[in-house]
Amino acid sequence: xxxxxxxxxxxxxxxxxxxxxxxxxxxxxxxxxxxxxxxxxxxxxxxxxxxxxxxxxxxxxxxxxxxxxxxxxxxxxxxxxxxxxxxxxxxxxxxxxxxxxxxxxxxxxxxxxxxxxxxxxxxxxxxxxxxxxxxxxxxxxxxxxxxxxxxxxxxxxxxxxxxxxxxxxxxxxxxxxxxxxxxxxxxxxxxxxxxxxxxxxxxxxxxxxxxxxxxxxxxxxxxxxxxxxxxxxxxxxxxxxxxxxxxxxxxxxxxxxxxxxxxxxxxxxxxxxxxxxxxxxxxxxxxxxxxxxxxxxxxxxxxxxxxxxxxxxxxxxxxxxxxxxxxxxxxxx
Amino acid sequence: xxxxxxxxxxxxxxxxxxxxxxxxxxxxxxxxxxxxxxxxxxxxxxxxxxxxxxxxxxxxxxxxxxxxxxxxxxxxxxxxxxxxxxxxxxxxxxxxxxxxxxxxxxxxxxxxxxxxxxxxxxxxxxxxxxxxxxxxxxxxxxxxxxxxxxxxxxxxxxxxxxxxxxxxxxxxxxxxxxxxxxxxxxxxxxxxxxxxxxxxxxxxxxxxxxxxxxxxxxxxxxxxxxxxxxxxxxxxxxxxxxxxxxxxxxxxxxxxxxxxxxxxxxxxxxxxxxxxxxxxxxxxxxxxxxxxxxxxxxxxxxxxxxxxxxxxxxxxxxxxxxxxxxxxxxxxxxx
Ligand SMILES: Nc1ncnc2c1ncn2[C@@H]1O[C@H](COP(=O)(O)OP(=O)(O)O)[C@@H](O)[C@H]1O
Ligand SMILES: Nc1ncnc2c1ncn2[C@@H]1O[C@H](COP(=O)(O)OP(=O)(O)O)[C@@H](O)[C@H]1O
Ligand code: SF4
Ligand code: SF4
Ligand SMILES: [Mg+2]
Ligand SMILES: [Mg+2]
Numbered sequence: 001x002x003x004x005x006x007x008x009x010x011x012x013x014x015x016x017x018x019x020x021x022x023x024x025x026x027x028x029x030x031x032x033x034x035x036x037x038x039x040x041x042x043x044x045x046x047x048x049x050x051x052x053x054x055x056x057x058x059x060x061x062x063x064x065x066x067x068x069x070x071x072x073x074x075x076x077x078x079x080x081x082x083x084x085x086x087x088x089x090x091x092x093x094x095x096x097x098x099x100x101x102x103x104x105x106x107x108x109x110x111x112x113x114x115x116x117x118x119x120x121x122x123x124x125x126x127x128x129x130x131x132x133x134x135x136x137x138x139x140x141x142x143x144x145x146x147x148x149x150x151x152x153x154x155x156x157x158x159x160x161x162x163x164x165x166x167x168x169x170x171x172x173x174x175x176x177x178x179x180x181x182x183x184x185x186x187x188x189x190x191x192x193x194x195x196x197x198x199x200x201x202x203x204x205x206x207x208x209x210x211x212x213x214x215x216x217x218x219x220x221x222x223x224x225x226x227x228x229x230x231x232x233x234x235x236x237x238x239x240x241x242x243x244x245x246x247x248x249x250x251x252x253x254x255x256x257x258x259x260x261x262x263x264x265x266x267x268x269x270x271x272x273x274x275x276x277x278x279x280x281x282x283x284x285x286x287x288x289x290x291x292x293x294x295x296x297x298x299x300x301x302x303x304x305x306x307x308x309x310x311x312x313x314x315x316x317x318x319x320x321x322x323x324x325x326x327x328x329x330x331x332x333x
Numbered sequence: 334x335x336x337x338x339x340x341x342x343x344x345x346x347x348x349x350x351x352x353x354x355x356x357x358x359x360x361x362x363x364x365x366x367x368x369x370x371x372x373x374x375x376x377x378x379x380x381x382x383x384x385x386x387x388x389x390x391x392x393x394x395x396x397x398x399x400x401x402x403x404x405x406x407x408x409x410x411x412x413x414x415x416x417x418x419x420x421x422x423x424x425x426x427x428x429x430x431x432x433x434x435x436x437x438x439x440x441x442x443x444x445x446x447x448x449x450x451x452x453x454x455x456x457x458x459x460x461x462x463x464x465x466x467x468x469x470x471x472x473x474x475x476x477x478x479x480x481x482x483x484x485x486x487x488x489x490x491x492x493x494x495x496x497x498x499x500x501x502x503x504x505x506x507x508x509x510x511x512x513x514x515x516x517x518x519x520x521x522x523x524x525x526x527x528x529x530x531x532x533x534x535x536x537x538x539x540x541x542x543x544x545x546x547x548x549x550x551x552x553x554x555x556x557x558x559x560x561x562x563x564x565x566x567x568x569x570x571x572x573x574x575x576x577x578x579x580x581x582x583x584x585x586x587x588x589x590x591x592x593x594x595x596x597x598x599x600x601x602x603x604x605x606x607x608x609x610x611x612x613x614x615x616x617x618x619x620x621x622x623x624x625x626x627x628x629x630x631x632x633x634x635x636x637x638x639x640x641x642x643x644x645x646x647x648x649x650x651x652x653x654x655x656x657x658x659x660x661x662x663x664x665x666x667x668x
Contacts, residue, residue: 262551
C-alpha cells in the first residue's frame with residue numbers, strides 16, 4: 001500500500017529548503033517569523049529543531065510542508081519541488097508526508113472514536129476494503145502499543161500519552177516517509193515523554209522514517225536526535241550532528257540554551273558553571289541590527305552590531321552563525 | 334533541624350463527582366521548615382496540588398470533597414479553622430504561585446494596583462505605602478522598568494514577565510510559606526532558569542519556606558533541599574534531594590529518574606520508560622499502588638500496603654515505602 005515517492009534516487013535529502021522566509025503582515029507591523037532559513041534534513045535522520053518560543057519553529061515546520069505558505073524560498077522533499085509535487089499529486093504528497101500537531105486533541109474530531117479516527121485517512125485515500133482497513137487499524141495500534149480496548153473510546157477520555165499515541169498512529173496510517181512533529185512531547189509527563197520518544201525512535205528504525213521534531217526538551221533531543229537545528233529569531237544559529245553540537249556548541253546562544261537545562265543530579269547542578277541569559281528574546285518585528293543575538297550575547301563585540309553573521313563551518317563538523325566561530329575556534333561564554 | 338512551619342499528616346482526600354469518586358490523596362503527609370525548600374514530585378494526577386493546597390481550602394471546583402487528617406500551620410490546626418480564618422491565612426501566611434499566571438491575575442486590572450491592593454489588605458500597608466511596595470515588588474521580581482509595568486495590563490506582558498508578576502503578587506502579603514505549583518512548566522528553559530533563580534534568591538533573602546510542586550526533575554535538582562515523591566496519592570519516597578535523586582530506593586523513583594536523560598553525564602543515562610500508566614484512583618485496591626507497573630513486584634505486594642520505613646543514617650530522614658527492595662538489597666532500616 002506504500003507507493004514510494006518518485007525522487008531523484010535514494011541519495012537525495014528528505015528535506016532541502018533554500019532561502020525560506022515567512023513574513024506576516026500584522027496591524028503592529030511586519031513579523032519576520034522565518035527570515036532566511038536554509039535547512040537540509042538527510043533521509044532517515046531524526047532531526048530536532050530547538051529554540052525559545054517565538055523563534056519561528058512552528059512556522060518553519062509548517063512552511064516546510066506547505067501548511068503555511070512561504071513569502072519566498074524553495075523547498076524540496078525527497079528531491080522533488082514541494083509545491084509542484086503537492087499540485088501534481090496532492091494525495092500522493094499527503095501520503096508521503098505527515099504532520100503531527102502539538103495538541104493531539106486539536107487534530108482529532110471530538111465526536112469520533114479512536115477507531116474512526118484511525119480509519120478515516122484510509123477511507124479518504126480509498127485504501128483497502130472494510131476488512132483490510134480493520135486489519136490496518138489493528139496493525140497501527142500494535143505499532144504504537146495501544147490496546148484494542150481504546151478503539152471505541154473518544155479521544156477526550158484518553159490519557160495524554162495515549163492521545164499522542166493515537167495521533168502518531170493516525171499519522172502513520174498511510175505509511176508516510178516523512179513525519180514532521182510540532183512539540184509532540186511538551187504536554188506530557190516525563191515518564192510518558194520517555195515512552196513516546198522511544199516510540200518515535202523505534203518507529204524510525206522499524207519503518208525507515210525520516211522524522212523532524214520541534215522540541216523544548218533539549219536533553220531528550222540530545223538523547224534521540226541524529227541532527228539538530230538551533231533557531232534564534234527566525235534564523236538558524238547553529239546546526240550539526242546532535243551529539244556534536246551538544247557537546248561542543250559553537251554559538252553563544254546554543255551555549256546559553258544548553259546551560260539553562262538543569263542537571264537532574266543535584267550535586268552536578270550545584271557545582272556546574274551556569275550562564276543565566278537575561279530577558280526574553282526580542283521581537284521578530286524588529287530584530288536587532290547585525291547579529292540577532294547581540295542584544296543578549298554575553299560576548300558581544302562592536303562588529304556584531306554592524307554585520308549579520310552567516311553560517312560557517314565550525315569545529316564539530318556543523319555550522320554556526322557567529323562572528324567569533326569558525327573551523328578553528330569559537331568563543332565560550 | 335528547625336521545626337516545621339507547615340505540616341500535614343495522614344491526609345486523605347476523597348473527591349466526588351456525580352459519576353465517580355476518587356481518592357486523590359491516600360494517607361500522605363509532608364512538612365516544611367522555614368528556610369527550607371521541599372519539592373513535591375509526581376506525574377500529573379498523582380495528587381500534588383490537591384495534597385498541598387487542599388488543607389488550605391483550595392480545592393477543585395464543582396466536586397464534593399471529603400478531607401481528613403491533620404494539617405498545622407505555625408502550630409495551629411488549620412482544619413479546625415473557620416472559612417474566614419482560613420482565607421486570612423491563605424492571603425497572608427501562604428503565598429501561592431500557579432502554573433498559569435492568568436488564574437491569579439485579574440485580566441481587567443493593571444498589574445501594579447493588583448499588587449498594591451494585596452499589600453494593603455494582607456501586609457497592612459497604607460494606600461501610599463502599598464503603591465511604593467508594589468513597584469519594589471515588581472523590581473524585586475526581576476521586572477525591568479517597574480514603574481512602567483505598574484500601569485500595564487496582564488496581557489501586555491510576556492509569559493516570563495507574567496510569571497514574575499505573579500511571584501510579586503504572591504510576595505505582596507509577605508508570606509512565610511511560598512507554594513509554587515508547577516511555576517515553570519510552560520516556560521522556555523532559559524526563562525525557567527531565571528524564575529528558579531528568582532525563587533531561590535527570594536527564599537535566601539526572606540528565609541521563608543518554599544514548597545515546589547513539579548514533575549520536572551531538573552527544577553527539583555536546582556531548588557530542593559528535600560523531596561517527597563508522590564505516586565497515586567501516596568508518598569513513595571522522601572528524603573534529602575541528594576539521597577532521593579542520587580540514591581533512590583523505591584522502584585517508582587528509580588524508574589522516574591531513569592526516564593530523565595542527563596546530557597552532562599558520561600554514563601549512558603538514556604530515556605528508560607516506566608511501562609503502563611498510573612492506577613485508576615477510583616478503584617482502591619489493597620497493596621502497593623505501583624504493583625502493576627513495578628519491575629520488582631512480588632506476590633505480597635498485591636495484598637500488603639507498604640508503609641514508609643526510614644533507611645540510611647543521614648541527618649535528613651530518608652524514608653521509603655517498599656519493603657521488597659529494602660529486604661532484597663539488605664538496606665538497614667531503623668524505626
Ligand atoms: N499567523 C500569524 N500571524 C502573525 N504572527 C504570527 C503568526 N504565526 C506566528 N506568528 C509570529 O511569528 C513568530 C514565530 O512564531 P512560531 O513559529 O509559532 O514560533 P515558535 O513555534 O518557535 O514558538 C512569533 O512572533 C509569532 O507571534
Ligand atoms: N476537578 C476535578 N474533578 C475530579 N477529579 C479531580 C479534579 N481535580 C483533581 N481530581 C482528581 O484528583 C487527583 C489529583 O489531582 P491533582 O492534585 O490535581 O494532581 P497533580 O497536581 O499531581 O497533577 C487526580 O488524579 C484527579 O483524579
Ligand atoms: S556574532 Fe557576536 S553577538 Fe552574535 S553570537 Fe557571535 S559574539 Fe555574540
Ligand atoms: S512494594 Fe512491591 S510493587 Fe510496590 S514498589 Fe515495592 S516491589 Fe514494587
Ligand atoms: Mg511553536
Ligand atoms: Mg497539579
